[in-house]
Structure formats: C-alpha cells, structure tokens
Amino acid sequence: MRIDLHVHTMYSYDSDLDPRHMVRRAREVGLDAVCVTEHNTFEKSAPVLEAAAEIGFLVLRGVEISTTVGHMLVFGLKDDQWRWPYGRSKLPPEAVLELVEAVDGAAVIAHPYKPGYQFHARELLSASDRICAIETCNGQCLPEQNQKADRLAKAVGLPGTGGSDAHLLHEIGRCFTEFDSPIGHEEDLIAALRRGQFRSELRDRP
Numbered sequence: 001m002r003i004d005l006h007v008h009t010m011y012s013y014d015s016d017l018d019p020r021h022m023v024r025r026a027r028e029v030g031l032d033a034v035c036v037t038e039h040n041t042f043e044k045s046a047p048v049l050e051a052a053a054e055i056g057f058l059v060l061r062g063v064e065i066s067t068t069v070g071h072m073l074v075f076g077l078k079d080d081q082w083r084w085p086y087g088r089s090k091l092p093p094e095a096v097l098e099l100v101e102a103v104d105g106a107a108v109i110a111h112p113y114k115p116g117y118q119f120h121a122r123e124l125l126s127a128s129d130r131i132c133a134i135e136t137c138n139g140q141c142l143p144e145q146n147q148k149a150d151r152l153a154k155a156v157g158l159p160g161t162g163g164s165d166a167h168l169l170h171e172i173g174r175c176f177t178e179f180d181s182p183i184g185h186e187e188d189l190i191a192a193l194r195r196g197q198f199r200s201e202l203r204d205r206p
Contacts, residue, residue: 004175012038015167019051021169025170041080042062073163075105105190109131
C-alpha cells in the first residue's frame with residue numbers, strides 16, 4: 001500500500017495546496033492514501049477529511065512538530081492541547097516523545113539533512129529506541145541528502161519512510177512509503193510504523 005506520509009495543505013501557513021486538488025493528484029499518481037502533516041497543529045487539518053469523503057480517497061492525519069533539534073512527524077495526536085504549554089516555542093525532543101508515548105502513537109524523524117532543518121544526530125542516537133523510523137526519502141531534499149539520511153537510519157538500526165513534503169500540487173507522491181499491510185485508519189498506520197513493515201520509495205518524476 002502506497003502512502004505519501006508527509007503532505008502540507010492550505011491549512012499550513014506555508015502551503016496553498018487545496019485538499020481536493022491534493023486528493024485528486026494523489027489518485028492520479030497511483031497513491032493509495034496520503035497523510036496530511038500540518039506544521040505544529042493537528043486540529044487545522046480537520047477540513048481535509050471532507051475533501052477525502054467527497055472524492056472517496058483515504059486521507060490520514062499527523063503533525064509535523066518543530067523541536068529544538070529538528071522536525072518530527074508525529075502520529076496519534078487527537079487535538080492541539082499538547083501545544084499550550086509551549087506557545088510558539090519549539091518543543092524539546094523529550095517532550096515530543098513523551099507526548100507520543102502518552103497517546104500510544106508513533107514518531108518519525110523528518111528530513112534529517114534538509115538544509116536549515118537538520119536533525120542533530122547526537123540527540124537522535126540517544127532516543128532511537130523511542131523512534132519508529134527516519135524519513136529517508138523526502139521530496140524536497142536532494143538525492144545526496146536523502147542518501148545521508150538512509151545511511152543514518154542504517155547506522156542506528158531504524159527503517160526509512162518516504163514523504164513528498166509537498167506544498168505544491170506537482171510534488172504529491174514524489175516520495176512515498178510502501179506498506180506491507182493494508183492501512184485503513186491512523187491506528188493501522190501507527191501499528192505498521194511500530195512493526196517496521198514498510199520501506200521508502202521514490203517515484204520517477206514526470
């Protein structure tokens with residue numbers, strides 16, 4: 001099952017991507033689902049579910065959280081109450097992992113070598129047993145940056161995910177994650193991430 005695990009829509013501050021256009025494009029490029037991961041908010045992605053229902057396509061929801069050492073994709077949150085103690089500040093990675101554990105969720109390190117958003121390897125190594133995966137195929141990264149992420153994942157014994165990090169329509173599905181088992185909702189996604197039953201893939205660009 002092919003899922004783009006890292007997509008932003010118009011409900012993120014830095015994207016103009018309409019959810020209906022996103023869903024149609026995802027189907028066109030052969031994806032089975034997309035996961036909307038707006039920046040630092042779960043609640044703002046709620047409107048995408050209406051577009052998904054209208055078109056009959058699976059849309060899952062997560063959050064891309066800015067931490068003091070890089071970005072993390074978090075799955076399992078249900079609201080934005082976790083945000084209140086921190087305001088607009090970046091969260092300590094320990095706080096994010098505690099949130100994930102509290103909701104029985106899953107955490108993935110996002111684009112560890114994307115310029116300006118690198119994840120500090122030292123922090124990662126100390127917490128690798130609490131992280132499900134590293135994003136080793138990010139559609140906004142250069143091939144050598146993704147290759148470095150793949151080497152890092154292998155060094156710490158974690159599997160790799162793929163996500164387009166799309167902010168524009170043509171970017172949807174550029175990278176995706178191939179799951180070995182069917183995914184029907186967020187709980188299935190979390191379980192599969194915890195089991196490591198997936199691999200990152202790069203779609204040939206048109």
